[in-house]
Each structure stands twice: as structure tokens, then as C-alpha cells.
Amino acid sequence: MERVAGYGDPGFRVVERAPLLDWIDQHLMCGFAMLFSHMRMLLDVLPHPVKRLAPLTVPLGLAGCDGGLSALAPAGPNAAEIAWLWWALLAGATLLTLFVLALLLMAFGPPRAVSERRWTHGLGLGLSLGVLTAVLATGLWVGERILPRDDGAIEVHAHAYQWGWRFTQPGADGPVETEGVLHIPANRPVDVLVTTEDVIHAFWVPRLAGKIDAIPGRTNRLRLEADTPGALSGICAEFCGIGHAGMRFEVIVHAGENWPDALPASASDSDE
Numbered sequence: 001m002e003r004v005a006g007y008g009d010p011g012f013r014v015v016e017r018a019p020l021l022d023w024i025d026q027h028l029m030c031g032f033a034m035l036f037s038h039m040r041m042l043l044d045v046l047p048h049p050v051k052r053l054a055p056l057t058v059p060l061g062l063a064g065c066d067g068g069l070s071a072l073a074p075a076g077p078n079a080a081e082i083a084w085l086w087w088a089l090l091a092g093a094t095l096l097t098l099f100v101l102a103l104l105l106m107a108f109g110p111p112r113a114v115s116e117r118r119w120t121h122g123l124g125l126g127l128s129l130g131v132l133t134a135v136l137a138t139g140l141w142v143g144e145r146i147l148p149r150d151d152g153a154i155e156v157h158a159h160a161y162q163w164g165w166r167f168t169q170p171g172a173d174g175p176v177e178t179e180g181v182l183h184i185p186a187n188r189p190v191d192v193l194v195t196t197e198d199v200i201h202a203f204w205v206p207r208l209a210g211k212i213d214a215i216p217g218r219t220n221r222l223r224l225e226a227d228t229p230g231a232l233s234g235i236c237a238e239f240c241g242i243g244h245a246g247m248r249f250e251v252i253v254h255a256g257e258n259w260p261d262a263l264p265a266s267a268s269d270s271d272e
């Protein structure tokens with residue numbers, strides 16, 4: 001019976017290599033093999049000129065990181081926190097990937113004496129727990145900072161339905177209802193009270209905040225804040241039926257001094 005590295009350490013269990021490799025082969029390698037074979041089949045059926053364009057999908061994919069629906073182009077402090085977290089996670093993941101690749105390269109080098117305990121305790125436990133703890137702590141810290149607070153924020157209502165959004169916001173002469181357009185002031189915290197009348201939807205303005213579910217029978221609260229006046233885009237971020245892809249809306253950010261006088265008096269005015 002062959003034994004895996006680490007045999008002899010306290011608490012280490014003898015593992016038969018052949019069944020372990022069989023299990024990896026059946027459960028992991030087969031999955032990768034199927035994935036690659038499907039990609040190969042897809043490439044095989046594509047016409048040759050199209051195959052040559054395949055590398056272009058990379059910049060096209062990266063192009064999705066910019067634009068009106070990009071969480072990496074924040075237009076407010078909450079979205080900036082989320083974008084910062086995204087970049088921090090990407091940097092950490094890049095470092096870890098490079099580290100693992102370096103270990104992989106070392107495996108192809110000449111054999112060298114290593115301390116099994118250092119690998120199992122230091123890298124196996126210490127590194128994993130350290131990374132997970134850092135990621136969890138940072139995520140909780142950022143999540144806490146973008147939570148709504150009881151600080152007198154402006155409240156607007158977002159009512160989702162198949163397939164659109166109806167908003168109610170305070171106007172100069174009382175509440176103003178709009179269809180597909182949300183009006184908020186710049187540089188002031190705004191809480192969106194999100195609900196729905198049919199199925200689950202999700203309210204998301206990527207450049208202002210994270211997303212939040214619209215759940216029938218419940219009202220969820222999301223904090224928005226925009227830095228400057230302008231027009232932003234929002235979408236439903238939860239598949240909700242055949243019309244989901246078109247369930248977009250617009251967010252008009254008004255200068256603080258124009259709020260709420262610049263709002264249309266009614267929904268019909270806002271559609272003009």
C-alpha cells in the first residue's frame with residue numbers, strides 16, 4: 001500500500017493512494033475533461049474565421065467591466081466601498097494564484113527536503129485560515145459601513161412587478177409616482193424601500209450600491225448615495241420571467257439645491 005505525504009505525523013491518517021486518485025479522477029478530472037471536450041466541440045463546429053476571433057472574447061469580456069452598469073465605476077461612496085473590496089479581493093486572489101503556481105513549478109524541480117509539519121500546519125492550516133479570516137473581516141467591515149442608518153435619510157419606494165419598476169419619491173407638493181425613473185438628490189443619503197407584487201426581483205444600481213432582493217410581502221431597505229448630478233442605469237438582478245432582460249430603469253440624480261423642486265409633478269410628466 002502506498003502512502004501519501006504526511007504519513008507518520010500525529011493525527012495523520014493512512015490513506016491509500018490508488019482509491020484517492022480514483023476518486024479525484026472520477027469526480028474532478030472527468031468534470032474538467034467534459035468541460036474541455038464541450039469547448040472543443042464548440043470550436044470544431046464554428047467556421048474557421050470565427051475561430052480566429054475567439055481571442056477577442058477576452059477584451060470583450062473585460063469591456064463589460066466598464067460602462068453604465070459597472071460596479072467598478074462607482075458614482076457614490078457606498079459603491080466606492082464595494083469597488084475597493086472587489087479590487088482588494090482581486091489583488092489577494094492574484095497573489096495566491098501566483099504563490100500556488102510557484103509551488104507547482106517547484107514540484108517539477110529537483111527533490112528537496114521539506115518539513116511536512118511546516119507544509120500541513122503552516123500552509124495547509126495557517127495560510128488558509130489566515131486568508132479566510134482576512135476576507136471575512138474585510139467583508140464584514142465594508143458591509144457594516146454601507147448599511148442604512150437611522151440618520152434621517154430621504155426615503156423613496158421602489159415597487160417591482162413583471163416587468164417594470166414603479167417609484168414613489170417625495171416632491172415639492174407631496175409624493176411623486178414615476179414609472180421606470182427614480183429621482184434622488186446628490187450628496188444626500190437615500191434609503192430605497194424595495195418590495196414587489198408578484199415574484200422575487202432584485203433592485204440594483206451598480207454605480208451607487210449593492211443589490212437587494214424585492215420579495216413579495218416584505219420591504220427591504222437599501223442605502224444609496226450619489227456624488228454628482230447625472231443619469232445612471234439600474235436593472236433587475238434576479239431572473240423573474242420572460243421579460244426580465246428588459247426590466248431596466250433610470251436614476252436621475254439632481255443637484256441638492258434643486259431637490260425636490262426639479263421633480264416632475266406626476267408620472268406622466270416624467271415620461272415626456
Ligand SMILES: [Cu+2]
Nearest residue numbers: 236238240244
Ligand atoms: Cu428580473
